Amino acid sequence: MSVRAIGEYSFPSRSRQELYGQDQLVHVLWRHNPTMGAAACFRAPRAMRFGDFVHAMVEPWAASDPDFDPATVTDWQLEGEAIEPKDDETLADLGVEHKFLLSFTTGRA
Amino acid sequence: MAKMSMKQRYSALTRDLSWEPSYVRPETMFPYTSFEGIKIHDWSKWEDPFRLTVDAYTKYQAEKDRRLYAVLDGFAQSQGHLSLSEARYLNAMKLFLQGVTPLEYQAHRNFSFLARHLNGAGPRFAALCQSIDELRHAQTEIHTLSNYNRYYSGLHAFNTMHDRVWYLSVPKSYFDDAVSAGPFEFLIAIGFSFEYLLTNLLFVPFMSGASFNGDLPSMTFGFSAQSDESRHMTLGLEAIKFLLEQDEANVPIVQDWIDKWFWRGYRLTSLIAAMLDYMLPKKVMSWKESFELYFERQMLDGLFPDLAYYGIKPPRHVQHAVAEKDYLSHQVQWVLYQFSFAAAFTTTVPEPAELDWLSEKYPDSFDRLYRPLWDKAKRIQDDGGRFFFQGLPQLCQTCQVPMLFTEPGDPTTICQRSSEYQGEHYNFCSDGCKWIFDREPEKYVQAWLPVHQIFQGNCGGPTVPEVLAWYGIQDGDNGEYLGSVDNQNWIGWHAGAGVKTTTVGG
Numbered sequence: 001m002s003v004r005a006i007g008e009y010s011f012p013s014r015s016r017q018e019l020y021g022q023d024q025l026v027h028v029l030w031r032h033n034p035t036m037g038a039a040a041c042f043r044a045p046r047a048m049r050f051g052d053f054v055h056a057m058v059e060p061w062a063a064s065d066p067d068f069d070p071a072t073v074t075d076w077q078l079e080g081e082a083i084e085p086k087d088d089e090t091l092a093d094l095g096v097e098h099k100f101l102l103s104f105t106t107g108r109a
Numbered sequence: 110m111a112k113m114s115m116k117q118r119y120s121a122l123t124r125d126l127s128w129e130p131s132y133v134r135p136e137t138m139f140p141y142t143s144f145e146g147i148k149i150h151d152w153s154k155w156e157d158p159f160r161l162t163v164d165a166y167t168k169y170q171a172e173k174d175r176r177l178y179a180v181l182d183g184f185a186q187s188q189g190h191l192s193l194s195e196a197r198y199l200n201a202m203k204l205f206l207q208g209v210t211p212l213e214y215q216a217h218r219n220f221s222f223l224a225r226h227l228n229g230a231g232p233r234f235a236a237l238c239q240s241i242d243e244l245r246h247a248q249t250e251i252h253t254l255s256n257y258n259r260y261y262s263g264l265h266a267f268n269t270m271h272d273r274v275w276y277l278s279v280p281k282s283y284f285d286d287a288v289s290a291g292p293f294e295f296l297i298a299i300g301f302s303f304e305y306l307l308t309n310l311l312f313v314p315f316m317s318g319a320s321f322n323g324d325l326p327s328m329t330f331g332f333s334a335q336s337d338e339s340r341h342m343t344l345g346l347e348a349i350k351f352l353l354e355q356d357e358a359n360v361p362i363v364q365d366w367i368d369k370w371f372w373r374g375y376r377l378t379s380l381i382a383a384m385l386d387y388m389l390p391k392k393v394m395s396w397k398e399s400f401e402l403y404f405e406r407q408m409l410d411g412l413f414p415d416l417a418y419y420g421i422k423p424p425r426h427v428q429h430a431v432a433e434k435d436y437l438s439h440q441v442q443w444v445l446y447q448f449s450f451a452a453a454f455t456t457t458v459p460e461p462a463e464l465d466w467l468s469e470k471y472p473d474s475f476d477r478l479y480r481p482l483w484d485k486a487k488r489i490q491d492d493g494g495r496f497f498f499q500g501l502p503q504l505c506q507t508c509q510v511p512m513l514f515t516e517p518g519d520p521t522t523i524c525q526r527s528s529e530y531q532g533e534h535y536n537f538c539s540d541g542c543k544w545i546f547d548r549e550p551e552k553y554v555q556a557w558l559p560v561h562q563i564f565q566g567n568c569g570g571p572t573v574p575e576v577l578a579w580y581g582i583q584d585g586d587n588g589e590y591l592g593s594v595d596n597q598n599w600i601g602w603h604a605g606a607g608v609k610t611t612t613v614g615g
Contacts (some may be wrong), residue, residue: 002550004291006144020564027503031523032521032522037443037502038444038503040500040502040503043564061499064496064497066496079527
């Protein structure tokens with residue numbers, strides 16, 4: 001089904017990747033931590049290395065929770081599928097596309 | 110000439126003023142009432158339960174306005190704001206002014222469009238009356254709450270904020286969705302779903318909250334709007350019955366709209382849930398009680414059995430809403446709490462008596478899931494900190510609420526849904542919002558999502574202070590309530606004999 005309209009109805013996405021240049025939006029969810037009420041959204045270069053992404057963006061955000069310990073971060077998932085990212089892989093290498101969801105836990109159930 | 114009966118007079122002043130076009134085709138005169146697929150065979154079958162005429166309508170409304178403005182004057186002259194339950198009560202009214210009042214104005218505009226573009230004289234006139242009501246509601250709400258603007262923060266730029274601030278994109282995009290639909294979908298979206306199905310859930314909490322918390326002006330406004338609202342409810346019900354009775358082919362179209370607009374409206378009420386359970390210092394009823402009474406009992410048990418006669422079923426995804434009633438307000442408020450640095454209202458850890466009230470009202474969920482969060486927030490605050498989310502949240506493409514909602518049946522797992530459309534990935538908070546997107550993706554790809562707009566550089570700049578400045582948020586509007594300008598003033602006004610005021614607006 002599609003929109004019923006009085007004329008042609010076709011508009012570009014207002015969040016399409018090209019609006020972010022070489023960057024894209026990446027969501028990060030801290031699974032099973034109720035303190036963080038939602039996943040975060042970051043703007044990151046597609047060529048950013050995973051290790052840099054975690055240290056420069058994810059950790060400062062996760063540190064909003066004073067109980068955060070970067071050493072405990074584990075069990076990464078991309079769109080719900082387990083992955084084992086290496087620090088020097090880029091987000092693009094890992095298959096992280098615009099507005100995809102990465103998630104991790106810190107070992108708490 | 111003999112005096113006309115009420116019925117004759119009504120007829121003379123409304124339907125008799127209508128005419129059949131003689132030199133243009135009806136489709137030319139009413140170009141918007143066929144593209145949605147709704148079939149109307151006889152517009153004269155629309156019943157007007159109120160039989161209002163313009164002179165009767167204006168006389169009655171003017172009288173109500175006189176009474177309201179007398180109360181507003183008296184309250185202002187007697188420094189009535191000092192007898193509110195507490196300054197933080199006004200957070201509820203800030204949310205109302207920023208989130209709801211601009212919707213009244215939008216409703217005014219679209220009902221005035223219907224007053225021109227529906228083929229039948231009866232529904233055109235009903236839409237005209239509602240259009241004027243909505244304009245009057247917008248005006249009287251602004252006047253009612255503007256008295257507080259002299260003394261309290263967060264009320265000074267509600268219209269700019271409505272267009273720009275992240276949580277206000279929830280009500281704004283909801284209404285934009287409705288006014289950009291065709292006239293019949295608008296009638297089901299706003300006339301039926303908003304004004305009938307969800308109206309008590311939306312408005313009663315604000316007006317009872319006003320009454321319990323010493324806000325005489327807002328309470329009086331509520332009474333003044335009540336008779337209009339009952340007319341709007343009747344119009345909404347009349348609209349749906351009319352569409353269903355005109356042609357059987359209308360039934361599946363209307364069902365789809367009910368399914369869509371129930372969920373759209375229900376997600377909008379999540380802000381009300383938080384308001385009812387957390388923003389009112391003097392509690393009225395819990396969100397769960399309100400949902401059970403105004404939605405489950407009155408609508409699911411009362412209205413839908415009647416609509417079953419036409420082949421209409423309860424809304425799709427309604428069971429998800431029912432299953433959320435123990436969690437919704439807590440999840441939403443917890444997010445408002447951690448993002449209130451970017452809001453035009455303040456939040457704070459509930460006081461011990463409030464926590465106990467929440468435990469009592471939510472025996473199955475509060476102590477197990479949510480009290481520990483407030484204890485943690487309190488601990489952080491006692492250590493001199495304040496828990497804020499240091500970043501921006503993932504938003505739902507459809508409802509635009511931060512993706513805080515949990516899996517049906519599992520309140521500890523954030524619900525994540527997604528769709529691919531024309532090579533792009535879209536995220537949703539729930540099956541309901543995903544279903545709405547998948548049905549009309551062309552519409553929702555246009556969503557102005559505040560987080561994405563900030564990252565595109567369209568909201569004043571990349572830093573939080575720049576975005577807040579662009580939002581129109583001033584010092585004192587946002588963040589933690591304790592120690593805020595409103596809190597300090599409140600303490601000053603109620604301590605000793607002198608009345609000391611800290612400047613509002615930094």
